[in-house]
Amino acid sequence: MKCPTLERRYLLGLLLVGGWGWLLGAGCSREVGGESTQADSQPTAEEWFADVTESWGIDFVHDPGPVGTYFMPQSMGSGLAVFDCDGDGLLDLYLLQFGGPQSSSVNRLYRQVQPGKFEDITAGSGLDVAGHCHGVAIGDVNNDGLPDVLLTFYGSVRLFLNRGQGRFEDVTSASGLLNPLWGASCAFLDYDRDGWLDIVVVNYLDYDPKVECRSPEGKLDFCGPNAFPPVCSKLFHHRGLVGGVPRYEDVSLVSGLGRLAGPGLGVTVADFDGDGWPDIFVANDGAPNRLWMNQRDGTFRDEAASRGVALTVMGKAYAGMGVAIGDTDNNGLFDIYVTHLGSETHTLWRQGPRGLFRDQTAAAGLMQSQWRGTGFGTLMADFNNDGSPDIAQVNGRVHRGGPAQDARLGFWETYAERNQLFANDGKGKFRDISEENPAFCGYWNVGRGLVAADLDGDGGVDLIVNAIGSRARIFRNVCPQRGHWLALQVVDPKHKREAYGAEVRVRAGGREWVRTVQPAESYLSSSSTTLHIGLGTVTAVDAVEVRWPDGPGEVERFTIAGVDRRVCLRRGEGMVVSSSSTPTPPSGK
Amino acid sequence: MKARHFSEASAPPAPESSSALPDPALPVTPPSASGSPGKRKRGLRWLGVSGALALGVGIVWAIWFFWPTPLPEPPVVDSEESEVRRVIQEYHQKLVQQRRQASAWGDYGTILLAHLFDREAEECFAVASRLDPNDPRWFYGRALIALKRRPQEAVDLLRQAVEASRRQPQYQRVCEMTLAEALLERGEAEQAAELFRKYLSPPPGEPRARFGLALVAMALGHTEEAWSHLQAVREYPCCRKQAHTHLAALARTKGDLAAARQYESIASTADPDPPWPDPYLDHVVSLQVGRRGLQRRAGVLERDGRFFEAAQLYLKALQDQRTVDALLGAAVNLARLHQHGEALKLLREARELDARDASVQYTYALVLYAHAEIVQSHDPGHPQLREWFQEAAEAARLAIELKPDHGHACLFRGLALLQLGQAQEALVPLRQGLAIEPDNFELHLALGQALVRCGQFAEAEKELQTAAQLRPMDPRPSLELQRLRQR
DSSP, X not given: OOOOHHHHXXXXXXXXXXXXXXXXXXXXXHHHHHHOOHHHHSXXXXXXXXXXXXXXXXXXXXXXXXXXXXXXXXXXXXXXXXXOSSSSSSOEEEEOOOSOTTOSOOOEEEEEEETTEEEEOOTTSSOOOOSOEEXXXXXXXXXXXXXXXXXXXXXXXXXXXXXXXXXXXXXXXXXXXXXXXBEEEEEEEOTTOSSSOEEEEEEOBOOOTTOOEEOTTSOEEOOOGGGSOBOBOEEEEEEEXXXXXXXXXXXXXXXXXXXXXXXXXXXXXXXXXXXXXOEEEEEEBSSOOEEEEEOSSSOEEEOHHHHTOSSOTTSOOOBOOOEEEEOTTSSSSOEEEEOOOTTSOOEEEEEOSTTOEEEOTTTTTTTOOSSOOOEEEEEEEOSSOSSSXXXXXXXXXXXXXXXXXXXXXXXXXXXXXXXXEEEEOSSSOEEEOSTTOHHHHSSEEOEEEEEEEOTTSSSOOXXXXXXXXXXXXXXXXXXTTOOEEEEEEEEETTTTEEOTTOEEEEEETTEEEEEEOXXXXXXXXXXXXXXXXXXXXXXXXXXXXXXXXXXXXXXXEEOOOSSSEEEEEETTSSEEEOSSSOOBOOTTO | OOOOOHHHHHSOOOOSSSOSSOOTXXXXXXXXXXXXXXXXXXXXXXXXXXXXXXXHHHHHHHHHHHSOOOOXXXXXXXXXXXXXHHHHHHHHHHHHHTTTOHHHHHHHHHHHHHTTOHHXXXXXXXXXHHHOTTOHHHHHHHHHHHHHHOHHHHHHHHHHHHHHHXXXXXXXXXXXXXXXXXXXXXXXXXXXXXXXXXTOOSTTOOHHHHHHHHXXXXXXXXXXXXXXXXXXXXXXXXXXXXXXXXXXXXXXXXXXXXXHHHHHHHHHHSOOOOOOOOHHHHHHHHTOOHHHHHHHHHHHHHHTTOHHHHHHHHHHHXXXXXXXXXXXXXXXXXXXXXXXXXXXXXXXXXXXXXXXOHHHHHHHHHHHHHHHHHHHHHOTTOTTHHHHHHHHHHHHHHHHHHOTTOHHHHHHHHHHHHHTTOHHXXXXXXXXXXXXXXXXXXXXXXXXXXXXXXXXXXXXXHHHHHHHHHOTTOSHHHHHHHHHHHO
């Protein structure tokens, strides 16, 4: 039958309506596609972390002190440390408080009694300290085989000697350490290669609590660094032991660190120019960073400008807070990642050639994040053991006005943000996988301290967070299909401690991984000294070479059988390899 | 009319006459293009419906376009910032009276932006740019806000600003430069370079563009080109520190360590670079009132050494409200002009207002000490000298008690005690000061002098030598060392 005219019109109308509908729908989906986040357009990765805080027995809640006074140091938070306090081979946790000297809240020490189970041994440990505690560094200052603890405070620094069996003694006065400034991050290093651990303390601002700062609405808020003059970092030289207690001398001025002010927040130590002497990188807040290059004569020179890490590629001095180092592009050189404000971009400076850095944030894909946050604690670790380091960071604002709602953080809710995780694709490009990791990235916090360690020894690097006014959290690495791995402890029996400053190169499967023994990283925190190396699909290690940080600085080669294990590399048990001569067997064997 | 079935409607209508054949007497009318009257009626009906639809759409659009946008409520401003509240209310009132004017929305947004109400300003700029897409300022204002948190959106807005600025060329340069910088930061170096190159002529070219091209060249690894651009602009105030920093890096890359160190030294001691001239942003900042506005204007004057004008600014503020900040600001600038009497009067008032303010106590100690020292130089036997030094020492002590890391207060307490002949007591605050400021020349010098008076010559020599190293051109440490060696 011939199609009636009106029917044709109706059909045409239907087609048209249907067509418009399709177009509209497509337009909408295009519009949605245009707004879509990276996660929507990428295949979802399975989650890497699970919150195990409660089941592992950590009941620490950070006390920031009374709120409403907008005491600026309060907004900078506190760090944490992971170390084996009792020498039982299991990593323990030390979490810092900021309640104030009169507060009942004290720093807490948790001993791991079995993998994945902690007990609070704070009482009577000597580390049950109350105060405005910011940063912590771990190091054996008297070379007795027991790691000691250095704490920075708003207005002081304190040193605690480990007396064994979970007992610590405050030896600050006897040590001669004096830092009446606002101390932030700190680190142990042997800058003169004499076998004794020296100390660098990064100081922040000459803060005046009487100064009030206000938000645009005129409401009181925490001040920013521009409101106060910066102060210098301090370097303390270990002058040896007196009665078993180390004596330190303030060499800030003569070393050069005392001549250029910060305001410093983050610090890390590594040999950046390959001369075998440790250098110091300080992240400054709103001022050019400092790269203190060891001149090998007790002095340092700031070469951040000429080595390319003072400013971003745009010539800006961003608000530097946390610092992470790692070889993101597998060229055998340490790169530096610094966290900044949410209104800025966190910066990755890649090293290459040796000793020279370039801001490669955009090329590394780190401009494409799913959300922006004010970053503090950060670190690089190979969470999925694919052979390339990933980046984790914790976020939290310093001024009011954040988007969190119903986060049950009370006063701190307006400062809360979500953490972030960036996965390395193996070629040095990062992808934001925060959305796919709700355990670590899906909750609101005012994140500050962050450390990494394989707490349960299963080959996966775990994360621990200390956030302002919140419960500290442990995130166990549950990344599926993790690659092979090695965990290396690098020990110098002569000094009875880990060889801080030792540089380790692992060669396997035609690749090389580089690490340095230095737990100070992130922000106000100290991670594990055990070096974790993700090996990907490699199942056999060709060689491990260690360049020792003191004495003649020889390089020793070790042979390791198998992967997926922890190995202790002891100085003298390997094959000494000099730069040009044939390898010589270790002496005494 | 009876509804017809489709099949009925499609069939030609039956002729009215009973005969099936046409009447040969009637003229034969050829079939018209519009077909039968029924079809024409239907066509008119569809036309009517379409017309009604179009009219409806048009009415809806007109309502949407012309309906006045709801006015935003002014942000809540704390009562302490009455001047800020007043000026915001003033602009808000103008907006109420001219709510269909893009400029009213834009100006209101501008005053909000000046006082850091970014979110509210952005809303106003969005309306202004909708009402007047030809004014680049509103797209530019939105872009500046978006740059902080939503850089991709900022780039889009900057492109719109650039497009609009073709009709307002006084903003074209800043819009294009900002867009170029945003593109460069996102790794789009080539696009950025294209924009920067537009401003290379006439020679020597726009400094901001040359600096931008230097950054592009560095991003692309073209070191010689970067070097050339940076050399051209290295003394331009808005990029001096940055340019020397980058030159230091390039020099090291080239292997010229001496040059690298030289540029590095300049970069590390240079003041932070001021922002590039920006006609819109400069206007925004000039609108700032209240505490921030006062501090900004006074800071600029003090930086330029215009202490009299800075003092006047604070004194004028004091006419509205007696605050510790304004009293301190006025006193410090008056002291710089050696008007110590007036300065001390204001500082005494500040001490009464807030005796627990370390800055107040320290500034009082400083000005009083300076005053006493000047009088002493003319009249060493002045009867009030001892009283002034004692009062200065006490004020400094209070400052240290209130703020234990006050290095400068430690210095002035030590100096005042030295003046009072209490060298042994002076050692404590001076050593404390050096723990806080190890690079403070005056502290090393004062401690050296105190140690000499206490008979601790070896340590005195060490301190004086340190002072000499810190400031080789200052003769005082050498003179002290000479006297010491003559003992």
